[in-house]
Amino acid sequence: MSDYFIEFAGQKYPTDVQGFLKNxxxxxxxxxxxxxxxxxxxxxxEHWEIIHYFREYYEDYNIPPPMRMVMRVFxxxxxxxxxxxxxxxxxxxxxxxKAASKFGGLPKPKNCK
Amino acid sequence: xxxxxxxxxxxRAPYSNAVGQEALDAALIGxxxxxxVSLLFLHDGVFQLVINQGSDGSGLKEFTKAYRALExxxxxxxxxxxxxxAARGLTNNDLMRDVTTLTGEQLKSLVASSARVFTx
Amino acid sequence: MSTLFTIHSSWYDTTWLFEQLGFASEGDSIVxxxxxxxALRSPITLGSFLAKCSAHNIDVFALADDLNLRGITSQYExxxxxxxxxxxxxxxxxxxxxxx
Numbered sequence: 001m002s003d004y005f006i007e008f009a010g011q012k013y014p015t016d017v018q019g020f021l022k023n024x025x026x027x028x029x030x031x032x033x034x035x036x037x038x039x040x041x042x043x044x045x046e047h048w049e050i051i052h053y054f055r056e057y058y059e060d061y062n063i064p065p066p067m068r069m070v071m072r073v074f075x076x077x078x079x080x081x082x083x084x085x086x087x088x089x090x091x092x093x094x095x096x097x098k099a100a101s102k103f104g105g106l107p108k109p110k111n112c113k
Numbered sequence: 114x115x116x117x118x119x120x121x122x123x124x125r126a127p128y129s130n131a132v133g134q135e136a137l138d139a140a141l142i143g144x145x146x147x148x149x150v151s152l153l154f155l156h157d158g159v160f161q162l163v164i165n166q167g168s169d170g171s172g173l174k175e176f177t178k179a180y181r182a183l184e185x186x187x188x189x190x191x192x193x194x195x196x197x198x199a200a201r202g203l204t205n206n207d208l209m210r211d212v213t214t215l216t217g218e219q220l221k222s223l224v225a226s227s228a229r230v231f232t233x
Numbered sequence: 234m235s236t237l238f239t240i241h242s243s244w245y246d247t248t249w250l251f252e253q254l255g256f257a258s259e260g261d262s263i264v265x266x267x268x269x270x271x272a273l274r275s276p277i278t279l280g281s282f283l284a285k286c287s288a289h290n291i292d293v294f295a296l297a298d299d300l301n302l303r304g305i306t307s308q309y310e311x312x313x314x315x316x317x318x319x320x321x322x323x324x325x326x327x328x329x330x331x332x333x
Contacts, residue, residue: 220256
């Protein structure tokens with residue numbers, strides 16, 4: 001049994017010490033929204049675009065996507081002018097890779113602290 | 114600084130040890146620093162790329178899926194030693210991704226022309 | 234760019250590597266160390282490997298300490314015995330190392 005967990009809708013979800021889900025299959029969008037709120041982030045359409053991309057990419061390759069692929073998807077969805085790394089950092093102040101993985105129920109990326 | 118030619122060689126099969134994951138991590142780090150990365154599968158290392166690996170129920174992560182996404186991370190030179198494949202009854206059709214097969218002589222040239230070689 | 238190849242594992246796990254001369258090229262060197270020196274006790278002769286290395290101008294060495302530790306005496310004149318200091322010299326003389 002994990003020492004850390006998130007309690008949501010009457011269920012306990014085991015996490016690591018930083019709040020990344022132990023079992024990504026137990027994730028739901030509602031749980032993701034709750035996890036974000038614990039980090040004081042309100043998820044918008046822009047957030048969800050990125051989170052879903054991370055989940056799909058991880059499903060295919062078992063690894064989070066590299067940032068340049070994330071930017072490509074972001075530009076496609078929201079236009080060249082809105083999609084830059086500064087805007088992405090505003091969305092995810094903790095860093096897009098770390099936060100999108102976390103709110104998407106994926107394990108902590110290796111290159112994140 | 115111009116990109117240096119870095120060669121990562123995997124010569125063991127996946128899952129009973131961590132060398133595949135370690136080689137993958139190391140190669141991705143090399144590529145993230147915009148070095149000229151080559152990844153070579155040699156000897157039992159060619160088993161890393163075999164299709165239809167299923168880690169369901171084993172509790173192990175099928176980390177080898179990432180080999181299909183190497184281009185996204187800036188690694189587009191992926192090689193297999195031709196005799197290593199043949200000796201194990203494998204052809205390109207048994208592999209999860211496109212690779213360039215190398216003869217022993219070509220492999221020697223690749224090693225000789227690389228600035229650094231990391232073996233796993 | 235010359236390369237120093239080091240073979241660390243037993244011959245019995247690395248015959249495939251010996252068959253390929255460790256993928257060394259002309260002007261490179263091969264050093265047998267740790268369990269790599271067990272090759273010098275192999276009942277299968279190393280003669281053809283050493284002859285091929287010699288033909289390709291590849292020098293072959295073994296670390297003397299590792300032989301002594303394992304009670305092995307080299308019966309091959311072509312294999313140069315190295316002290317640690319000699320090994321260090323060899324490392325410095327090559328541009329890079331490949332550890333098998």
